[in-house]
Amino acid sequence: MANSLKDLKSILAENNYKLTSQRKVILGVLLENKGEHLSAEEIYSIVKQEDPGIGLATVYRTLELFCELGITQQLTFDETCRRYELESEEDxxxxxxxxxxxxxxxxxxxxxxxxxxxxxxxxxxxxxxxxxxxxxxxxxxx
Ligand SMILES: [Zn+2]
Ligand SMILES: [Zn+2]
The missing domain is CATH 3.30.1490.190 (Ferric-uptake regulator, C-terminal dimerisarion domain)
Structure with missing residues (x-):
């Protein structure tokens, strides 16, 4: 469960992934928008303002990785609409x-x-x- 950047860093490290600046920015957006259940596109539009170098494909890939590692969970409506939120035990x-x-x-x-x-x-x-x-x-x- 990642509730801070520190948690995320240790989850990534345990799985031999690095906390890249792109992963950091995407996690930051998820942390700042708790309870919003943003879609990848919505996350991308916020991320873009902080780091214009990040592409939508990177956002998709990162979210996929975060889901795999149990950092985020996916809410699937249909093939075209998925929303994401941080996994949290407290909440x-x-x-x-x-x-x-x-x-x-x-x-x-x-x-x-x-x-x-x-x-x-x-x-x-x-x-x-x-x-x-x-x-x-x-x-x-x-
Ligand atoms: Zn929720
Ligand atoms: Zn409705």
């Missing part, structure tokens, strides 16, 4: 995804946390995490 939440306007809403509910405990007991399974996404139409799109 545990789930997502409601509008398939029409690609809006993301966050929620958390104790029922889900209790459900996890019950499941663990029932199947004698040690659950370490869960990710729940609901797809549908937001209020404006219904």
């Amino acid at each position: 545990h939440h789930h997502h409601l995804l509008c398939v029409k306007c690609s809006k993301v809403m966050e929620f958390n509910d104790q029922i889900l946390e209790d459900f996890e405990k019950d499941l663990g007991k029932k199947y004698n399974f040690k659950v370490t995490e869960h990710k729940i996404k609901f797809y549908g139409y937001c209020e404006e799109c219904q």
Whole structure:
């Protein structure tokens, strides 16, 4: 879980990746926009202002790497629309995804946390995490 540049640096180092200036800028944008669930294109448009040398392909590749390393998670609406956010243990939440306007809403509910405990007991399974996404139409799109 990367919650600072220092965390990211150590995650990258553990996996034999360097903290390049481009990776630094992209992480910075993700940190500054927590809760925004930006798309790669949106991230690119912010990144570009800080480092005009970064191309969209680099942003895609970096996000892919970040997802692989568990630094970010991807919210997929369809082939053409993906949004990204930093993985965070402290800020545990789930997502409601509008398939029409690609809006993301966050929620958390104790029922889900209790459900996890019950499941663990029932199947004698040690659950370490869960990710729940609901797809549908937001209020404006219904
Ligand atoms: Zn979120
Ligand atoms: Zn909507």
